[in-house]
Each structure stands twice: as C-alpha cells, then as structure tokens.
Amino acid sequence: MRVERVLDLPALGEAVASGLIAVCRERQRSGAVPCIVLTGGRSGAQVLLAVRDHPDRDTVDWSRVRFLWGDERWAPAGHADRNDVLADESLFAAVETDTTLVHRVSASDSGATLDEAAAAYADVVARVPRVDVVLSGVGEDGHVASLFPGRSELLQGADEAAALPVRDSPKPPAERVTLSLPALNRADHSWLLAAGEGKAEAVRAVLGGSEPLPPAAHLAGRAETVLWADDAALRLTTV
Numbered sequence: 001m002r003v004e005r006v007l008d009l010p011a012l013g014e015a016v017a018s019g020l021i022a023v024c025r026e027r028q029r030s031g032a033v034p035c036i037v038l039t040g041g042r043s044g045a046q047v048l049l050a051v052r053d054h055p056d057r058d059t060v061d062w063s064r065v066r067f068l069w070g071d072e073r074w075a076p077a078g079h080a081d082r083n084d085v086l087a088d089e090s091l092f093a094a095v096e097t098d099t100t101l102v103h104r105v106s107a108s109d110s111g112a113t114l115d116e117a118a119a120a121y122a123d124v125v126a127r128v129p130r131v132d133v134v135l136s137g138v139g140e141d142g143h144v145a146s147l148f149p150g151r152s153e154l155l156q157g158a159d160e161a162a163a164l165p166v167r168d169s170p171k172p173p174a175e176r177v178t179l180s181l182p183a184l185n186r187a188d189h190s191w192l193l194a195a196g197e198g199k200a201e202a203v204r205a206v207l208g209g210s211e212p213l214p215p216a217a218h219l220a221g222r223a224e225t226v227l228w229a230d231d232a233a234l235r236l237t238t239v
Contacts, residue, residue, distance in 0.1 A: 001192075001207070001225045003239045008230050009195040013046035016135070016191060016228050017054050020047070023133055023189060024060040033101070034132045035066040037179070039145070040073075040083035041137040043193035048090040062095040068125060070136055070145035070184060071166075072105035074114055074175035081173055082107070103128075105163075105177045114165045118177045122163035125183055134187035134221070138194040139171070142202040142214020146178035154215055158182035181218055190221030194233040203229055204236040 006012045020036065027034035038044060051057060067087070075081040078088075084104050092102075103124050106117035136144040146166045147154045153164050162183035166176040184190070194203050206217045206227065219225060 001227055003207070003234070004226055004228045005234060005239060006228065006230050008232070009042065009046050010050075012043060012193065012195050012228050012230050013050035014054075016047045016193065017050035018056070019191070020051060020133060021054060021056050021060055024065055027132055028061060028064060032130075033064050033066055035068065035128055035130060037068045037070050037131060037134040037184070037187065038083065038087060039070050039135040039137045039193065040086060043137045043195050044083070044135060045086050045090065046195075047135060047193070048087055052091045052094045057095065062091075063098045064101075065097070066101040066103070066128065067097070068103050068128070068131075068179075069105060070134065071176055071178040073173050074108045074117070074177065075173060076109040077107035079107075108175075114167070114175055114177070118163050118165040119161065121177055122161040125162040125179065131187040133189045133191060134184050134219075136184065136190065136192050136216065136219060138192050138199055138202050138206065138216045138227075140198050140202055141170070142205050142216050143171075144192070144216045144219060145184065146176040147181060147215040149212070149214055153178060154181060154218070156180040156182065181215075185220050187221050188223040190219045190225045192216055192219060192225075192227045194227065194229040196230070197232045197235065199229070199233040200236045203227070203233045207237055207239065
C-alpha cells in the first residue's frame with residue numbers, strides 16, 4: 001500500500017480529484033468507458049466537490065463514465081442519508097451523465113426489499129466488465145463501504161454475491177447494501193481516503209499490519225493500492 005500524504009481534507013479532495021480525472025481521461029482516450037466506484041462520508045463528498053470545481057473537469061466526457069457506489073444506506077430516494085445524493089448535489093449537478101451508466105442501489109421506497117435490492121445490485125455489478133477506480137473512505141473503526149470489523153459480510157467469498165444486505169449496522173442507519181470485499185478488489189486502482197484526527201487509530205492499524213486487520217487493510221487494487229491521508233490522520237504513524 002502506497003501512502004500519499006496531504007495537508008488537510010481540501011488538499012486530499014484536490015489530489016484525488018486530479019488522479020480520478022487523469023484515469024478517466026486516459027481510459028477514454030483508449031476508447032473505453034471508465035468505471036468509478038464512489039464512496040460517501042466527508043472524504044467522498046470532498047472528492048466530488050473537488051472534481052466538480054477542477055480546472056480539468058471538462059477534459060473528461062462524464063456522459064461516458066460508469067458510476068457505482070461501494071455502499072448505500074437503505075433510505076428513500078433523495079433522502080439526505082443516501083450516498084448517491086452527495087453525487088447528485090455536487091458533480092452530477094454540474095456535468096452531463098448518462099443515466100444508464102449511473103447504477104444506483106434501489107431505494108427503500110422502491111417497492112423492493114433490502115434483500116431484493118442487494119441481489120439486484122449484485123447482478124448489475126457482476127455485469128460490469130471492468131472497474132477502474134474504487135474510492136473507499138476509511139471509518140474510525142477501519143471499516144470501508146459497509147464492511148465492518150468482526151462482521152460476517154467481510155468473509156464473503158469471490159464466488160458469492162457481489163453486493164450484500166447489511167442489517168444491525170454498528171453505524172446508523174442500521175440497514176444498508178454494500179459491495180463485497182471481492183467486488184471492491186476487482187478495481188485496478190483501490191484508493192483509500194482518510195482525513196482528520198478521528199481516523200488516526202484506524203490508519204495506524206491499516207499500516208501497522210497487526211492482527212486482526214481492519215477491513216480497510218484487506219483492500220487491494222490490481223494495479224495499485226493507495227492510502228490518501230492528511231497530516232492529522234497520519235499523526236500516529238512514521239510515514
């Protein structure tokens with residue numbers, strides 16, 4: 001895992017946004033439709049805002065970018081708890097996207113059950129031919145997406161569903177849909193995001209390698225795995 005150290009959360013957003021735009025631009029130049037897996041939380045929101053405001057934003061044709069989410073809160077469509085609302089209110093409000101390439105988890109008011117929503121999303125993810133970048137915010141307990149320490153979802157195998165229902169989440173809301181670890185690890189570029197003093201213990205655990213490893217330490221991109229972290233999140237490490 002490579003560590004990219006930045007000053008603070010805005011600097012993290014700008015650095016990751018530059019990297020994301022570069023990956024999308026390169027893939028589109030080769031004639032491909034890049035696929036990005038978005039994340040929620042403060043870091044995920046900061047990245048989306050930084051992409052929206054980036055001077056090179058329009059060097060990417062955003063209507064030819066596929067979007068997925070690493071996890072989604074089980075809430076009604078448009079509810080502030082949902083991760084897709086972050087994208088709707090920032091990047092998607094400023095660029096043209098193709099709705100057939102924006103793959104949302106069904107909402108709790110869609111008529112589907114939680115299990116049906118997870119199964120449908122798993123089918124969507126399984127049909128995506130390639131994942132270029134997964135963005136994963138690192139939680140204070142080291143969780144990523146809705147894969148929490150000590151939970152059975154973390155043990156899902158590569159031959160099982162790509163998306164899972166989550167109940168009794170240790171972090172509200174209690175019900176969610178999450179990509180499995182094997183699904184997250186399909187990405188060429190796995191980028192972990194951590195900002196603020198509250199993430200310092202988790203970052204130390206991720207980089208320290210001591211057992212039991214937090215969920216974030218199990219992420220591995222096919223080409224690279226990068227931890228983008230600010231000074232505060234790295235205060236307990238020697239990086």
